Amino acid sequence: MSVQRFSRATLRAMPWKNGGGTTQEIASWPPGAGLDSFGWRVSIATIASAGPFSVFPGVDRQIMLLEGDGVRLFTHDGRVSHRLDVPHRPFVFSGDDPIDCTLLGGASNDFNVMTRGGQWRADVQVLDHAANIVPAAHGVLLALRGDWRLNDEALAEGEGLCWTDHAQAWQAAPGSEDVRLVAVRFVPG
Structure with a gap:
């Protein structure tokens, strides 16, 4: 997907x-x-x-x-x-x-x-700076505050990305100061 x-x-x-x-x-x-x-x-x-x-x-x-x-x-x-x-x-x-x-x-x-439990575990991180998000086959990203660039995707506050069933890594770069991004990675449990 x-x-x-x-x-x-x-x-x-x-x-x-x-x-x-x-x-x-x-x-x-x-x-x-x-x-x-x-x-x-x-x-x-x-x-x-x-x-x-x-x-x-x-x-x-x-x-x-x-x-x-x-x-x-x-x-x-x-x-x-x-x-x-x-x-x-x-x-x-x-x-x-x-x-x-x-x-x-x-x-x-x-x-x-x-x-x-026993099927999946969630790693939930809140980022306020540039970061590399480790690959996961399933996940959700949501810009909580400010603008972000995730690989080639631009996200404004309140926008997000979801992916399933394929490994995906992300380079998260804030577009301004005072930003927050939640990154959820799902891994088999």
Whole structure:
């Protein structure tokens, strides 16, 4: 499969089952996989109200605040208690955990990466400088702040690239100061 471009502005928003927010799927593998059968999935969620996250048994999760005041993530048994209130700092947790959240202010937008344990692992990096991104057969890149050049591709803030099923390396070069790029590489687990 070739490299696919996407823009946050044109991703379709789907409501959550519990009505607490919406999700914009960026990509998932394999193509057409549902929430019970994906190997990996990347999305952006808007959390608009307090409430429980969906449980995903056997899935490793990473979440990162993009915009907004953030949320407090917790389990009622106290094993997890985390303030997701600093943008662009990934937090890892198990999809097996019954995570609940409270808003720290208004709604927030979050970047989410999920991988099915034993099948895939995700390496999530946030870059603020030029870097070589090691090859991976599957991955997603998203310009979080500022403009970037990735090999021969120019990305403006809010634009991204996704590739599947072929090894791809990237040379990431910022187009200005005060930039951020999230690079997600998926490797067999």
